[in-house]
Amino acid sequence: MSVSEKPRFIAQESLIGTRVTKMDAPEKIEGKTRYIHDISLPGQLHAKILRSGRVHARILSIDTRAARALPGVHAVITAADVPDQRPIGVVRDHLPLKGDRVRSLRDEIAAVAADTEEIAAQALSLIEVEYEDLPLLANPEDSQKPGAPVLHDDHPDNVAMRFEYSHGDVRAGEAESDVVLEDTFKLHYVTHCCMGVSGIIVEFDASGSLLMYSNTQVPFLHKREFADYLGMDPSRVRIIQPPIGGGFGSKLDIYPFEVICVFLARAAKRPVKLLFTREEEFLASPTRQPVLLTLRSGCKKDGTLTFRQVHTLHDNGAYTSWGATTPFVMMQTFSSLYRVPHCDYHTVAVYTNNPYAGSFRGYGNLQATFAIEQHMDMMAEAIGMEPLEFRLKNAQDAGEVTGQGMSFKSCGFKECLTTAAARSDYSRKRRENLEQRQSGGPVKRGIGMASMLHVGGGAKIYPSDGCGTILKLDDFAHVTLITGASEIGQGSETVLSQLVCEELGLPMSAVTVVNNDTAITPWDVGVHASRTTFIAGNSAIGAAKKAKVKILAAAAKKLECAEADLDLRGGWVIRAASGEALLDLPRLLRSLHFSDKAELVMTTFYYEPPSVHQDKAFKGDVSAAYAWATQVVEVEVDTETGIVRMNRVTAAHDVGRVLNRLGIEGQIEGGVVMGQGYALTENLLVEMGVMKNPNFRDYKLVTAPEIPEMDISFIESMDGEGPQGAKGVGEAPAICVAAATANAIYNATGVRMFDLPFTPERVYRALAGKSEKLCWKPE
Amino acid sequence: MSLMHDIDFTLNGVRRRATVRVDMSALDMLRETIGLTGTKYGCGEGECGACTIQVDGVSLNSCLMFAVDCHGRQVVTIEGLGADEASTRASALRDAFVEHGAVQCGFCTPGMMMQASHLLDRHPHADAESIKRGIEGNLCRCTGYKKIVDAIVAVGEGIAP
Ligand code: FES
Ligand code: FES
Numbered sequence: 001m002s003v004s005e006k007p008r009f010i011a012q013e014s015l016i017g018t019r020v021t022k023m024d025a026p027e028k029i030e031g032k033t034r035y036i037h038d039i040s041l042p043g044q045l046h047a048k049i050l051r052s053g054r055v056h057a058r059i060l061s062i063d064t065r066a067a068r069a070l071p072g073v074h075a076v077i078t079a080a081d082v083p084d085q086r087p088i089g090v091v092r093d094h095l096p097l098k099g100d101r102v103r104s105l106r107d108e109i110a111a112v113a114a115d116t117e118e119i120a121a122q123a124l125s126l127i128e129v130e131y132e133d134l135p136l137l138a139n140p141e142d143s144q145k146p147g148a149p150v151l152h153d154d155h156p157d158n159v160a161m162r163f164e165y166s167h168g169d170v171r172a173g174e175a176e177s178d179v180v181l182e183d184t185f186k187l188h189y190v191t192h193c194c195m196g197v198s199g200i201i202v203e204f205d206a207s208g209s210l211l212m213y214s215n216t217q218v219p220f221l222h223k224r225e226f227a228d229y230l231g232m233d234p235s236r237v238r239i240i241q242p243p244i245g246g247g248f249g250s251k252l253d254i255y256p257f258e259v260i261c262v263f264l265a266r267a268a269k270r271p272v273k274l275l276f277t278r279e280e281e282f283l284a285s286p287t288r289q290p291v292l293l294t295l296r297s298g299c300k301k302d303g304t305l306t307f308r309q310v311h312t313l314h315d316n317g318a319y320t321s322w323g324a325t326t327p328f329v330m331m332q333t334f335s336s337l338y339r340v341p342h343c344d345y346h347t348v349a350v351y352t353n354n355p356y357a358g359s360f361r362g363y364g365n366l367q368a369t370f371a372i373e374q375h376m377d378m379m380a381e382a383i384g385m386e387p388l389e390f391r392l393k394n395a396q397d398a399g400e401v402t403g404q405g406m407s408f409k410s411c412g413f414k415e416c417l418t419t420a421a422a423r424s425d426y427s428r429k430r431r432e433n434l435e436q437r438q439s440g441g442p443v444k445r446g447i448g449m450a451s452m453l454h455v456g457g458g459a460k461i462y463p464s465d466g467c468g469t470i471l472k473l474d475d476f477a478h479v480t481l482i483t484g485a486s487e488i489g490q491g492s493e494t495v496l497s498q499l500v501c502e503e504l505g506l507p508m509s510a511v512t513v514v515n516n517d518t519a520i521t522p523w524d525v526g527v528h529a530s531r532t533t534f535i536a537g538n539s540a541i542g543a544a545k546k547a548k549v550k551i552l553a554a555a556a557k558k559l560e561c562a563e564a565d566l567d568l569r570g571g572w573v574i575r576a577a578s579g580e581a582l583l584d585l586p587r588l589l590r591s592l593h594f595s596d597k598a599e600l601v602m603t604t605f606y607y608e609p610p611s612v613h614q615d616k617a618f619k620g621d622v623s624a625a626y627a628w629a630t631q632v633v634e635v636e637v638d639t640e641t642g643i644v645r646m647n648r649v650t651a652a653h654d655v656g657r658v659l660n661r662l663g664i665e666g667q668i669e670g671g672v673v674m675g676q677g678y679a680l681t682e683n684l685l686v687e688m689g690v691m692k693n694p695n696f697r698d699y700k701l702v703t704a705p706e707i708p709e710m711d712i713s714f715i716e717s718m719d720g721e722g723p724q725g726a727k728g729v730g731e732a733p734a735i736c737v738a739a740a741t742a743n744a745i746y747n748a749t750g751v752r753m754f755d756l757p758f759t760p761e762r763v764y765r766a767l768a769g770k771s772e773k774l775c776w777k778p779e
Numbered sequence: 780m781s782l783m784h785d786i787d788f789t790l791n792g793v794r795r796r797a798t799v800r801v802d803m804s805a806l807d808m809l810r811e812t813i814g815l816t817g818t819k820y821g822c823g824e825g826e827c828g829a830c831t832i833q834v835d836g837v838s839l840n841s842c843l844m845f846a847v848d849c850h851g852r853q854v855v856t857i858e859g860l861g862a863d864e865a866s867t868r869a870s871a872l873r874d875a876f877v878e879h880g881a882v883q884c885g886f887c888t889p890g891m892m893m894q895a896s897h898l899l900d901r902h903p904h905a906d907a908e909s910i911k912r913g914i915e916g917n918l919c920r921c922t923g924y925k926k927i928v929d930a931i932v933a934v935g936e937g938i939a940p
Binding site: 022024028029033038192195243247248663672705710 | 781810815816817818819820821822823824826827829856857858873876877878879880881882883884885886887888889892908910911912914915916917918919920921922923924925926927928
């Protein structure tokens with residue numbers, strides 16, 4: 001702040017709910033942002049990884065002699081060169097470099113660090129590997145059959161993880177049901193497609209400390225785990241996070257390429273940079289989890305839900321990453337989106353030779369919602385009730401504690417339902433479409449709705465779900481906000497600055513954010529579970545409030561008045577009642593600094609949400625708040641071609657409170673279109689363990705001309721624990737789209753599709769009655 | 780080693796020479812040989828638009844163009860966008876991208892900017908539908924395109940944000 005002429009009065013202006021532009025936008029627009037791809041360290045080498053290209057095979061021999069002899073090659077490593085490597089991943093079942101056996105097409109066999117990428121690529125081509133193919137396990141349904149190939153010897157049943165949850169007594173629930181439905185749903189492979197491909201730069205300093213430039217979303221967990229895998233002291237691992245070209249959950253785990261790059265840097269004693277090609281990004285990045293799901297649901301004639309029973313089979317792929325744990329989220333939707341007195345839920349995640357599944361925005365909730373929300377429509381139809389009315393009758397309210405122990409302190413679910421229905425004219429259009437199903441031309445219109453529940457106040461999965469903030473004000477009332485929360489493009493640094501400015505009465509231009517270096521920033525669990533605005537926001541507010549207390553105490557002393565009579569506004573200490581400007585803040589700060597009792601205004605705060613860990617039965621109030629949404633999708637189905645056009649999406653989201661309107665609209669629009677891709681265009685084709693379309697030509701992302709018109713409403717339930725009342729929103733918008741689209745297609749055509757995606761060929765076959773009825777039951 | 784070739788061209792208004800491998804793409808030349816990293820690699824095969832540049836006033840995917848083919852041409856990258864007489868429009872576009880929230884991770888943004896400026900040069904009054912078609916070759920995974928389209932429309936109609 002520059003010293004300005006003293007204004008007499010300063011009117012109150014709030015930043016909350018306004019359209020605040022993104023702090024990092026200008027440099028991104030000018031191409032000045034340095035992503036990991038754009039960083040080069042002096043003396044840096046380039047790395048490449050040799051992948052198996054075999055789906056399941058024993059490695060008989062690896063010959064690297066020619067590669068090692070190539071001029072410009074500084075290091076070649078195979079499993080034999082790193083006897084100290086340890087398995088990585090959620091259940092430690094994944095060795096970064098494979099020495100005796102490969103279990104999927106992407107498996108890492110060897111890696112090279114060389115002067116240039118071209119030399120590294122040439123060296124790879126000189127490595128000779130002999131394999132002996134092994135029998136394949138490509139279909140998760142076969143994994144439990146007698147004689148199925150065993151993928152990991154310590155998992156002879158091919159089961160990576162199991163989840164069992166229940167509340168109430170589903171048998172009793174079924175006995176009192178008038179309608180019982182059972183259907184099998186099948187969810188496909190999709191992948192993140194971050195526009196910036198994966199990469200890492202690794203360097204050891206003279207004392208042997210490890211410095212990584214990484215795109216991780218969880219730097220502090222990484223720091224600890226890397227140390228563990230490498231047998232290092234965690235305090236000697238430092239992670240710097242350059243701006244990231246998209247995350248969406250893809251960067252929550254440690255991947256082989258990262259560990260391999262560390263080994264290469266250690267071997268070559270030089271900084272090593274490794275970047276994926278786009279093809280590699282498709283092949284080697286974990287996917288959204290494919291799921292086979294059988295849902296049995298019941299209700300009474302009056303529309304009361306009675307029970308739900310769920311069995312799911314998750315294709316874990318060859319190794320275990322976070323995808324296997326998505327049942328944590330799925331079961332919440334089954335148990336608690338609506339009031340269900342009796343619910344049980346069973347998941348088996350099985351090993352196959354397919355790509356392995358990771359975490360992806362929505363974390364299992366897209367899959368769960370796809371099944372539940374179709375059944376909601378089907379049950380409503382079976383008892384002759386309007387789908388909206390049926391949902392309203394069973395929707396949760398504030399004050400409810402669910403069978404799973406989730407406690408809904410703020411809950412705008414019913415308002416989401418009524419708002420989305422009213423703004424889309426849902427009930428009228430639904431009826432009209434039904435009437436026109438049999439008449440008119442080949443293009444049918446349909447409208448469908450779906451709702452969702454997701455954690456909106458963090459998720460207590462780790463020992464702490466907290467985030468730390470360090471705040472310092474300089475002599476000119478410029479604030480440095482040092483936060484543990486990573487910016488992954490979602491706009492966290494902007495919203496956190498906004499919250500600080502709101503407390504301290506400063507303009508956005510008064511803040512610099514530091515959020516990308518584990519040697520500087522305080523601990524944070526990471527960007528996941530839609531938690532950053534809520535957790536890091538509360539942490540930032542906590543630090544700002546402490547700073548404000550200090551400043552007002554000093555001002556009160558100077559002015560010889562009570563602190564309570566003062567406030568901060570527009571860079572001034574003001575009289576709270578009148579807004580009268582009393583002291584210029586920069587000058588006050590300097591007088592504190594350059595005095596006998598010299599002091600600077602610097603504060604710290606660590607926020608831990610008041611949530612609890614779930615018990616062994618998965619019960620407990622795992623989030624400090626919950627987010628709700630209803631989305632209504634309108635489609636046109638061309639019954640002659642199977643082409644589904646998404647015309648309009650009406651979204652109503654309970655976000656607690658809007659903080660940055662521009663940012664939250666962007667999150668919702670981006671999430672809706674990502675959901676549209678999941679529903680209509682994206683399909684990672686994996687046949688016998690082989691990925692058929694690892695490129696943007698054949699893996700179809702939604703492009704600009706295809707986007708629907710979007711109408712977005714915010715339900716402000718003002719959560720009592722949320723920062724300024726806000727709740728998390730990052731994942732929510734992607735969750736409902738596919739389910740609502742399925743309901744819309746049914747409304748248009750009278751044909752229900754239980755498997756995704758709704759590509760023209762698949763829709764056409766379904767309309768022609770040519771798709772097989774899915775039917776799966778666990779043995 | 781691969782064959783090298785000397786070329787001579789104008790980059791962002793400045794005449795320059797470069798020695799490049801004959802099989803090198805213009806994208807790699809810009810990023811690696813010259814060190815201008817604003818132009819992005821997203822796919823390397825003409826499917827994402829992250830590498831969009833303008834050559835002799837036409838936008839194209841620099842990953843599909845050979846570096847040697849830049850010889851004798853006028854090449855403009857994001858770093859040079861708006862350095863010439865069209866600068867009012869480029870700076871209006873920049874402001875509009877900020878004001879409309881058209882940027883999230885920002886990785887697609889330089890390519891979008893290059894494509895948008897080319898589009899508006901050709902069709903200053905383009906409507907939303909033709910703008911959507913005009914950026915069809917530029918993928919964005921974050922924004923859902925809406926705010927990008929809004930930003931371009933606003934500049935196209937001369938409504939400074
Ligand atoms: S990198 Fe050139 S189009 Fe994708
Ligand atoms: S802003 Fe991230 S890809 Fe467009």
